Structure formats: C-alpha cells, structure tokens
Amino acid sequence: MLELFERLRERPPRRVRERLRPLLLLLGPAGRTGRVAKLFKERCEDERAPASHIAADTAATDISGVLREAMHELSQSACRPRWEPALRFPLLEMALWLRDLREIRLAGDPQPPRNASRAERENHRLVHTLTNPPVGDNESSRRRELGRVIRRRGRDVLRDMDEGRRGRISTFLGFLEQIAPIGVAIVAVVSAGTAAAVDLAAAILAGTVGLAFVAVQILARTRGWYGVLRYNWFRRQPYLSDGSPDFLSFALGVCDPRPVEPDDHAEQLDQLLVAAFLEDLRRNYRRDVRRAAWARVRYPVIIFEALAPGQVGVAFVETVERVRARAQRDADRPVFDPLVITAGVDPAEPADTDPHAPSGTRLVDRIAQAVRVDLASGEPADVVAAARLWERHRAEQRRVAELGTRRELRVDVTDFPAGGEPPAVRPGRRRPRLTHPWLPWVLMVAVLAGSISVISVNAFRYCAAFQIVRTASGECVGITDGSYTFGADGMSGGADNRMKPVLDRIERLNDEVLRSGKDYITLVYLGPVTADPSTRNRRLDLLAGAQGELVGLSIEQQRFNDASPDLRLRILVANAGAKFRYGAQVAAQIRDLALEDRSIVAVVGFEQSREQTRAAIRVLSKAALPLIGTANSYEAIGRLESGAYSPYFFRLAPTNQRLARHAAYWAANGRLGGRARTIDVIYDDDPADLYSRDLAGRFRAEFLKERPDGTVRMSAYRHPSDVARATMAACRSPQDAFYYAGRSDEFATFVNTIEQNCGQADPVVLADDEIAKYVSDHPKEIGGRGYRLYYTPLALWEAWSPQWVGPDRQRQTFYSDYRRIARAMAGNSALPELQPSETRAAVSYDAAAVITNVARQVHGEQDSVPTASAVFAALTDQGRDALPKGASGVLRFVRGPTGHLVQEKPVLLATVDQDGALKVEAVCGRLVARGQVAGDCPKE
Template sequence: MTEERVPEQGRRAYAEFHRLVELIESMVLRPARRGWRLPLLCLVSRPGTPSPLAMLAHVFAAEERRVPHVRLDATGRDVRALLHEAYTGLVAGNFGGADRLAFRHYALADGLMQVDLTGVATNRRRRELIRQLRERMSQRAASDGQQAPPDPGGWLGVLLWFVLRVLPRVTFWLLTKGWLFGAGRRFRWFLRQQYLAPELAAGDFVAFASRLTVPSRETEDQEQIDLLLVHAFLQDLRVEYRRRPWRLKPWRRTACPAILLDGLAPGNGGYALVRLINAVRDETGRSDPLLVIANGHDVPPDGLSPTDPAVAGQLVPLDGVEGAYRAWRSGLARARRAREDNAWYLQVEVPAADLTPFRNRLSRIVPPRPPWLARPVALVALVAVVLTTFGVWQIPGQAQRWRADCEWPPSDTGGLVHTAVRDGQCIGYSDHGRQFFSRDASLLAVQRQIFDQNREVEAAWAVRRDRPRVTLVYFGSLTKPDALPGEETFAGEREELQGMAAAQRRAYLEANDDRANPYLRIVVANAGQEMRYAADVVRMLADLARDEPTVLGVVGLVESRKAVQDAIKALGDLNLPVLAPTLSADRIADASSRYLQISAPNIDEATLVHDHVTEVLKKKRIFNFYTYGNVDPDVGAREDLYVNTLRDGLRSRFGGDAYQETYWRQGVDLTPVCADRFGDGVVFFGGRYTEFGAFAARLAENCSGRVPLLIGDDSVNRYLANTAARRPAPDNLPLAYVVKGELAYCHRIISATDIERKLFLTDVRTVLSLCQSNSPIGERVGLAYDATRLHLRAVRTIAGNLSAPAGREWNPREVTPTTVYVTIRDVADPAYRGVTGLIRFDANGIAVGKRLALLCVPDIRRAFDSPSDVPREIDRHPIDPAENKLYGTPPPDRRACTSQG
C-alpha cells in the first residue's frame, strides 16, 4: 500500500465508522415507547489495528450529560469478574445529571456469592445466613464480641428490646416470604425466575439463597449460576428503565446503558458473557435496555476467522451496517422463537485502518435533557392541573394516546376523526389535519395535502351545493410499532395516497366546471401494522357510513392476508364497494359481492413468470424462496393469502418436477442455487418485500461471481420504491420483477396521446411535483388514481341520469353504495380505459386480462433515482394487440435481465 493511499483509505473507513456512530446514537438515545431491541453488536477488527472501542469511548465521553457506559477488557477475565466490574462501573459512574443506576437484584445475588459458611456447622448455616442477610439489609456489619446495648429496664427496656431484636427479625421474615405489601419484590423474583431450579427451594428464599454461598455452590451447575447473575443484572436495568407515571427516575434516563467489551476471544469471559446475555434474552423472552458493543479478531459466537466460509452472510461490512440492523430487527422475532444461539448477534467487520487521526472529528453522543414533566416542580404542577381539570382516572388512557400520536383531547372543530390505541399504534380514521397517522415524513406530507384539499372541497361545495359530494375511504396500514426514526416504511401506502390526492384535485377542477361531476373528500383509515386491527377499524367505518351518507366506497386494503379478507367481508356486509388497487391473491373475492380488483390475480402473475422462464430464458426449473413478513411462519402459512396463492400458481404452472420452494430465513445458505450449481434454473423471490433486501444481500454473498438469474414478485416494488432500503443493496445484481402499473410511469405518460394519461401527467406534476427532472413516479400512484377515478366516473354517470334542476342542493341519499358498485361494473363494460391499462371485471369482480409486465433493474441501488434509471420492460402478459394500439405500446423485446439492462 502506497503512502498516498493510506489517508484515502482512512477517510473511507472514517466515513463508514461515522455511520456506525450515528446508528449507535439512534440505538442508545431511548425513544419514548415500550420495549427495547438492542443487539449484541460484535465488531470484528484486524490484529494490529487500534481497537474501535477506543473511538466509541471517546464518543460517549461528553462533557456534561453522558451515556451510562463502562469499558471492560475481557483478556484473562471470567464472566463473573467482567459482570462485577460492569456493575461497579455503572453504579459508581458519574454520567452528568442522570440518576445513578441501582442494581438491587444483582447486588443481592453478588452479596450471597461472597457469603462464606465453610467454618459454620451444617445445622447452623441457615441461621448464620439469615443473620448476615439481615445485617446487610440494615447496613450494619457483623461485630463479633460487641457488648449488648444497655437495658434500662421496665417498659422502656421492653420497647427497646422489641425495636432492636424482634422487629428486624419479623420484618426480614415478612420480606423473604413476600407477605409485606409493596416490598420484597426482589426476593420473590428469585423464586419466580427460571435459573438454578428455584422450585427446589419450595418457596423459601433462604433455602434458595444458601445454594449461592460458599461452599454450597460448588455442587451446583456453574453455568446456571452465571445465567442467574446475568439475568439479575439485566432485570435491574429493565426495572430502572421501566417508565411509569409515578416513577420520575426512569423518565430522566434518556440514554440506554452500554458496555464496551474489548479483547473478545474464544475461551475468555467476553465470549461467555455475550453468549449468556443472548441465552437469557432468548430463554426468558424478555428484552432489556443494554447495548453491548464488543470487539475482537474472530467472529462470535463460534470464534471463526472472518475468512472462514461458515461465517458468510453473518459478517457484514461496516458500510452495510444500517441495512443489516434493519434486517436484524425484522428477523429478530422469528430468531427468538427458534431459540437461535446467535439471535441477538449483529456481527460487523471493521476496516483495517487506523482511525485515531479522525478521533476529534467525531461528535459526542449527548443524551437529551429529561422532559420537563420529569422534573419534580413540573410534575407537581401537572398533577394539580390534571386533578383539577380531568381527574386522575383519565391519565393512563390518555398517556397511551399521546405516545401513539392519537388525537387528544377530542375536538369538535370539524372533520371526521375517530381513533383508538392498539399495540402502541393509533388506529382509526381521519379527514382532518388534527389527526395524522404515522411519523414517516413523506407519508405525513401526502396526508397533509389530502386534508388541505378536503378543506378546499368543503369551501367549494358550500358555494356550489348542486354538485355531488362523495367521500371515499383510503384503508391501509400506516403505522409500525418499531419503525426506526427517519425510516421510510410505508412507500407503497404513500404512493397510493399520492394517486388519490392527484385524482382528488382532478375531481375538484372538473366539479367546478360541470355540476354532474362530484367533489371528492378523502378519509384516511389506518388498521395498523399488516392490517392487524382491520376489524376494529371496520366497526368504526360502519358508524361513519351510517352517519355520513356521502361515504360511497373504500380504496386500498394493502396486503392480501386473512385479516384483510375478513375486512373485505365486513365492508361487503355494509354494502360498501371495495376497489383494491394492488391486492391479487386468488380467491380473495370470495369474501364479498361488493369487491372489485383492478390488478391481475396471482395466477396471471405465475403465468407471466412461467412463460418468461421457459420461453425467454430457456430454463427448466424455478426455485421459489418465500417469506411472510413480520409474522410467525406458522401464522403466515395460514393467513398470508398473497404468498400462498402465488406458491400454488407457480406450482400449477411449472409442475411438481420443475418447481421447488422453501421458506427463507436469515442465515440460510443459498450456495445450492448459484449459477454453477443451478444452471438450468431461475431463483424466484416469492415473499414479502420486507425480507427482500436481506435475501438479495445473502444471494450476492453466497454466489459472488456466480449469481443466478433472479426474478422478484410484485411485492418487491415496495422495496424498490423505498430509497433508503435500496442503498445497502449489493452491486451488480440484476433483478427482474413483476409490476402492475408500468403504463403510468413517467417515460410512458410523457409521450401518451390518450386523454386520461394526459390528465394524469398534468395532475402528478401539479399536485405531486412528479415526472419533473429527477422525480419519477411509483407504480401504485397510477393504480390508486385509476381506482379513485372509477368511483368518481360511476357517481358522475348516476348524477347525469338524475336530471335534477339546476340550483337544487345535492341530496346524497339519491346515490347509494350499491348503485355505485353496479355503475362501476357498467363503466368497465366492456372496458374502462385507465392510466394503468384496460380495466374489465369478471363475475367475481376480478380484473380480466389486466396488463402485467416484467421490468429489469440492472442496478438496484439506482432504480428510480432519475428518469434514465427507471427499470425497463422486458416481458408482458397478456400481449393484447388492441390494448397495445390504444396506448401506443408495441410488444416489448422479450429478453433476459442483465447488468447491462
């Protein structure tokens, strides 16, 4: 390496390390919500390079408020020594204003370990242990030979004897039995936790405690003792950081504690400590607010060399740590259920560079000041106000609403808003700026735009009351309990709302010009992560539809899952037509006679993939790796209709001999499907987009230089729409994936001659600022635009047939959801010319012959970054000459997707 290249390499390493510091900062600066998901962050550095933990210790060493932390060296140390040093460091550390941590459970266990009863007769050991424990509690050291206190005699002597002799014994007995209300929790905890078989003590704490003393513990399982100590240590942190309205100290702790563990190596206590923390978290099923950052030269937990093939896929480069962390979080629940021995590990390779010259460039991690409500004076004032104004009974419920960003107090200032809190998420519906769903900036922006347009519609209709007024509900999944700050989690939902916003503006302009055209108000409804609370929101919408006759339909319902199908059925029971832009699971329409689907069903997608693989790629086999998102595989096998019907469709199209499949999870070796071993086959990702990034990275790692042909299902478009998710993608991994709305992409509509797409281009430019310079348009924008316009076209048709006299105020009861549903079907017979293709429905309301395309992405990282980077069409189904002529889109040049396009 030349002298000139060293600084450049150091600068690159510093830039990557700076991103790690930012990620660590987001981990330790504790968000104001329940639960922790902090990994065992294992840094793997090269021998001879300075420890990266020295840099992190500098980052944590702020001048005023500091992150509670302690740096340990594992060299030549065992688990108990390391744990005791961590305890003393965190207890004694001055971290600038934050209350010191109290380790009551660990201190009790550690104190018992120091009790030596070797010289005490066996039949007297219990009494001696009780005496020492009682003296520890009263903070008095044993004093052999001390004279008894003087006895004044009389009643005063009796009272003194009772206070000094009897009362401590009674109190201690009540505490250890758990019979003293409000106290003794730590004693009960030891008898209820799972290590060292506490049931053998038959509910007697002293009997259990005696097993930790010398010499009794020599006959016990030493690993069980270590697990107990680690569990007690973590339990203390859980208690110290558990926020309750009546406990001030946890609210003042604004940063999670960290242990910097250096010298990690096979055989020393560092490896064992990290392994035990992983085991306790898995076996107890409880997380804790401790971030462990370890450094060593081998890859834990097995102590393998970084070059060992067995660690491929486990060890991530430093520049990919953010994506690896997101993938780790998404796969944690499954790994914990599987009790994997590395479920909590996040192994990161640190570049071989000396970062010391850049030390002072790194900004310190400074915990934010505690909220003012955590200050005693403010709390007293707040309690006084709450007691006076609302009453104590309101506090717990409203605190949940505040944390979930749910409207409180309820307002009667206008608008349609109804919310509730489920699993820390605000669910319900809103058409007003006083209630938004999600903290995703882009999703909030489009909601704000829709709600502003709702107010414009209200003002316009107040002047032109002879126009129809329609309310459509967008029903989707807009919140996620564990979304990272700044993480764009809802790209697909954002695109659908953008499409509705554009259609809403078009409706506003048309209603101003023609009294048969309806004004459109949009209500945004959120059913929580993966639509889990759809049933609750449907009940709210039932009340809305009853009280508000302008509600004529529902658009959205993302992800074909059992909960969504149940919601479709419930909405059908309300006679509300549901027009789904992207749902495609086969037989999902069986749930309702009011369901309409503008996307092709999964069997058509399977046909497109089969024809492309066999006719274009000339391959015989396909291997489908499927996932179910953030749900248990057993649950997904029952309830994920999209993934399972796509599996069925591929199996039926390819046949049993040519079709293989497996559920994919992190850590699965993909070497058997590399190009040199699966030459006559194609790899297909047939799961949820949330796992695609990790899957693609694993495939690139396992098949470096031998990457097979890769095709993704249409769920992958949600991944590609998320710029942040694509940034960690591997280089030179071509991807072909299925899309449903390619006709509405910028490069298609800019040259369009049909009226609908010309209007669409104007709307997305005016309302959304898309299709201008470096601002391409996502697939779901056009699909949601079509769904909304179909509803409005039906209402316009009905209104035009009513022949109401000019100037008469619109009567919303003249149009019902049922007549809208029937008219939508009439409008689409023989076909409705949408911006995403011809839309026509079969008897079950499923799109017939709807265009599907395969797009090629030569570089996943740059997809959609500019108009020139928009993926290009390489295949299509069906090949419809009439549609091709209408839209001016000749059949594509059917070809394979390569890194050249």
C-alpha cells in the same frame, strides 16, 4: 436484653427528637456473645429490618473492608419491607472507589492482576491515565478524564438495584415517587381545570407541557451532572481537604497521594470513609419530602459477634465515635446519624496485643473510653491560647448535651441460655399507614382518574368523527381526513413523516371541498399507512406503496374537483396497521362511520392479500359498500364465511393465476436473457399470508407446463430471520433463475444473500409487483448490484411509449402530474430519496377514477348525490367500461367465479438498468382500447 435491643433500634415518632444511640456491649466469652449476635440477626431478619452481622473471623482487615461488608448487607432485599427501596450509599461508594484508586497508585503497578474483575481493570486504566497525562496538558486532561468517569458513576442512579424483579420495581418506584406522583397529580388537576374552563386543546397543551416538565425532571436526575452534585459534600469535610475549590480537585488529591504524606493521612482516609457511611445513613433516614425515609421505623444495626485485641472491629467503633464527636463539635446544631452498634467483648481480654502496652488495661475499658465524652482534658492553655478557652468550653458543652458523658450500655451474657425459644417482647413501632409505598401512586391514580373523567366529559362538546387509537404494538390506527399524520409520533415504525406531505395535501383538498358548499361523495382508503414497529431503519420502512396510493388518490381528487361543477370528492384515510394487523378493527370503524355519513360511497385499498385483509372485506361487505382492491391478487380474497364470494369486491390487479402464467412463460421462453430450465422459488409460508404461498405454487405449476423437462425447487420461510437460511439452501446447487414470491419486507435480505452466498455471476431474479415498493426506494442501488432483476409491476410510465401503445397514442397524462407532485413532496421530506411508488400511485388513481367516473354518470342521470348502492349498480353494469383510459390500462369489470375482476388486465415485464432506470421488456393485456402493439405473451 431483647427488650433493650428493640428499644435501641426503634425509631421514635416525629414528636420525639431523635438522638444518637449508645453502644451496646455484650460481656462474656466469645461463644455466648456469638449466640446473642445470632439472635439479634435473626430478630432483624424476621422483621426485614436493616442489620449487618460481622463475624468474629471476618475476612475484613481494615475499616474499608468492614464498611464494604456492612454496606452490602444493609442494602439487601431481606433488610427492608417488601416494595420499599433499599438503603443506598452513594457517598461511601465514591469514597471507597477513590480509596481503591489511591491504593493502586501507591502500589505503583500499572498492570491489574490476572484474575482481576472488569471494575478493577477499569480502575487500573484510569490510574494509568491520571498518572501519564498527555505532555503539556497535565492538569486539564486529568480533570477531564476523571470528571468523565465520575459523571458516568453519578448518572447510574439506579445502578445498585438489587437482584430480583420485585427489588428492581421497588427501587425504581422509590426513585420515581419523589417526582412522579406529585407532579402528575398537579398536571392532572391543572389539565382538568383547563378543560373545564377553556377547551380541550388547551387542556391537552397544559397536560403536555406539565408532563414534559415532569419527564425532564426525571431525566435530569439520571444525568451525570445531577449525580455529581451529591459529591460536593466531600469538600465540606475536614478530612484530606486542603481547601479544594471543587470536588474534582479533592478527588485528584485523594487519588494521587504525595510522595511523603503526614502520618495521619491513612487515619483521615478511614475517618472520611466512616463519615461518608454515616452521612449516607443520615440521608436515608432524613425526614423530608421522601416517603421512604418516613417509612423506616427501625434503625440500621451493625452487630459485631466478638471483638478482640487487634481486630478491625475495635478500630471501627473508635473511628465512628471520633467522627461523631468531631461532627458534634464543628456543627452549629446537633448532628444525628441513625447507626446502632452492638459488640461482644470478653471482659478478660486485654486492651492491646502489644507486649509493651501497660498491663491491667482491659479491652472493654478501652472501648468505653473511646465513647466517653469529657468536658476538658485538664491540660492548661498558654497565655496566647487562653482567649479560645471559652469557645472550646461551649463546644464541649454542646457535645455533652448531645452525646452524654458515657455512651455505652453493658449487658453480662455469661449466663445466656444455650437453646430454647426467646421470650416474647413488646412489639416495636409499626410503619405509619400514611407511608405505605403504594399510597402516593394510589392517590396519583385517583387524581388522574378524576381528571381524565373531567376531560372525557368535556370532550363530548367537540366533534370527534375521526378516531385514532393506539394499539398494543404501538401503532396508531383509525380514520383521519388528513389532519392526523400517522407515524409522526415516532411510535408507528419510524415513518419519518414521509406520509405528512401527502396527508397535508389530502387535508387541504378536503377543506376546499367543505368550504365550497357543493355536494360531495366520500371515498375511504384502507391500507397499511404505518411501517412495522420492529423496523428501526427508516430507509427500510417500505411505505412507498401506501405513500404512492395516497398520492394517486389525491391526484384524482384534485382533477375531479377541478373539472366537476356540482359534485366534489372527499377522501378519508384509514390505517389498518403494518401487514393489515388491525384491518378488521378499522373496517368496523369505517362501517359504523358509513352508517352515520351517507356520503361514503366506496372503500379502496386492500393492497395486501392476508387473512386480516379478508376479514376486513367480510366486515365491509355487510355494509353493502363497493370495495376496490388496488394491488391484492389472491383469487379467494373476497370469500365470505359462507363460502360464497363478496359481490361488492372489485379487483384491479391481475390474479395470481394470471401473474404466474405470464411469469412462467417469460422465464421459460427466454425473456429473462435465456431459456430457464431450473428455477428456485422463494416464498413466505406464513399461514396468514394468502398471497405468497399461493403465487409460488401456481408459478411452479405453470412453469412445468411450459418446460416439462424443467426443475422447480421450492424454498419456504415463515419468519424474516429464516429468509437467509432458505436462500442459502437454494444456492447449494446451480439454477438458471430465482423466482421471488415473498414479501418486499424481506427482499433486501434475499438479494444480499444470493450475492454473498450463491457464487454466480449476475444471477437472474424474477419477482412480482409486491417488490415495487422496494424498487421505488432503491432503484439506483438495484441497478448497481450484482444481480439482474425482472419484475411484473401493475403499471409503469415506461409502458406508455410508442413501442407498446403505438406511434399515434398520447401518453397517460396521469404520470406527468404524478412526477410533478412527487418532486414537490420529496422537497418537503426529511428523506427526499424515498419516493412514493409510481406503480401503486397509478393503480390507486385508477381505483379513485373508477368511482368518480361512475359517480359522475350517476349524478348526471339521477340529478342527485350518488349513494353507495347507486355506485355499486353502475360498477356491475358490464356493458360499459368503468374507466376507458386508466393509468394501468382499460378497466372493464366482469363477473368471474371469484368475484369482479378486470377483463384482460395488463401484465408488464420490467427490469432495472445499471443506472437505476426502469425498462419495460413486455406488455400483455389491454393497456389501451385500440392500436396497442402486440407483445410476446402467452395465449389468453
């Protein structure tokens, strides 16, 4: 018996034609047939073969219930080998869904049951919409609504993934393997051939186009219209089809039954469900290009434990055979489906429970009669129908040739043993080795690896001095001459290409330098040129700082190149990633490049005081390159591993100590609108952030020196999600002002929280230059909000008014150039309201001008191209100003205990008016060499 069962469900190899399997009837009492059914089920489970066990006391009351149970069990992960996709039943699911809608419509109750599932509620809503369309738009609105829902169902190609990670992976791989391996392999071969025959650019283009085509194919198969194509099968069926022109018309006919229907409509619906079930199985086992279909070597089995008169299993077996017989009769060629059915039957059971049925007929004979094929019924045809007798005879011959005259096998299991191990049975056919689920992907990877090797070998023919690498976070970091736009690929924080105009400008100026044939020096900018990948709102990317610094560098580059007859300036842009995450990695690239390219004389940037920034400074200090820090203010940022401070690092920004002293003085002495006595300090407590915690602590100490009777409450956050919590904690008791020492990334959350939770009218906020990036992108928004903002920017155009530099002083010409260029760049941006930071543009302009100023002096004195060591020696000459007329003030470097810093670096106090205009309230430090107006400043 077990041998027979194995041979019934074993799929023959390709060389053997597949034929319909006969029905296996197990004759005996219900207890014995139940044990055999359990044995069959366990055997299928041991082999992970598809099988569905229908118990004698099944809850299914109709054919649709049997099909639901069989579909659920056949698609389980236990019914297939590991890493193989599950059997899928899209046609049956659609037919069952249409039947559910039909039942709801026939019930006439628009309200779903109280305990109805979400799917049942959606079905009731859809039936209500189809039953009550808008007046005057009946047919079109019904078709539109039904089509929308069906397209959504067709779009969910992977909707029926089974539970478990392995099951999801295998189903997804099964979906992709029809397209991806072959497509990617072809693209790889074409790209490699193009790289070898033409050039690398053409290979990249060919690969991009090919992969885009593959991606479009994959995407298309997940669209609703593609999934709906499979449902056109229903229109070709003889069941419930009244010549419908399309599937939507057919579906509406099923969902919306007529008031009076023929008696056979329910029977036709059952036959349609069975036909859909058999067609789904047929497609799952169709031997075409799909590897998974070839890998299935066991036919699916439905095991009925015991059939009884009136049980739904009897009707199911009879319906399956009627559908098969009709398919064989109507088709031009034999129609095969892989379903195997076994059923337990008591030989003594009567054929029917109806007391008026003929006596003596057994159930087993009734089932046998259902699967029997006779050549003719024996009834004569009249003279009109005689012409069709021959065609009917030929059709019946085809059925007999395919099905046979009797299609049941009977096994008497009355003496089936009650226990013990089953005997050994000859093992069934194994899965062909060429259909292993990983084989297509292994071949694809092999072809792809070979193609990549070919392309890599050919890539050595090209100059690749500027290398860009993609990090684990999705950011692109590395060095470019402006030809590569960071953030343009959409993987670097949604930068919206706001860097593109300034990078294009730098690239154009660099090309002019190379075309000039003149000697040139190279300045490398190192900074965070991409936003945090977690930032989805492009208006909160806070790239105004890096954008402004690049604008400032490009202004000095053009000015220097236009004015210098024999020497030019080239600029390279190095992206260290958001928050300087990859500062040390990119710094190593700069160091290696500087060993090859001796025109590199300095590195500028380092705007953020973080551990990663200090690591980058340590790497570059070993290359003996002058390093100009634009905006970082942490005193110990240049500390090396030995504990000493790097002699190569020059700081343009005031130190945290100087900034905290001035901010505390202004807060305590009424420059914020009143003498503050209580202040809440908000700061970032991240250990990797060197700036925030240090500035907060220094401000607290300085404020208590100014106001010994004052109170400073410290509120820390370590993660951006904690900013609101820390701010609300500070709002629990009244304060005179807030001092924000956190990062600009969280400033929006901070001000939103104080507006909504503090309950104060126009709270005063004092902040450092770090928020200049936020101010640059949101000046009008800040002016119209319910708080008053003061901050200490590193530089501002408004500080160069006669009020501060004296009536006889001319304004810095940098700002007029900056505003002209910024307006032009805004016109080329997708978000023109996002302006580069003027403050950061001024300090980066000064950083570049410091290098070009000393390089010009070295070039004039030595009559040779300046080197990094010569520029460093000139910068350390404390007898002269490195830049007498900087955009942020007079720059003279002095050697301090923590490295080189600017003597009397200006510190500004600025505010934002209600119309968004910036206003300078105080200026301290050396903004101009002579004639500066004295401000309200603490003692130096």
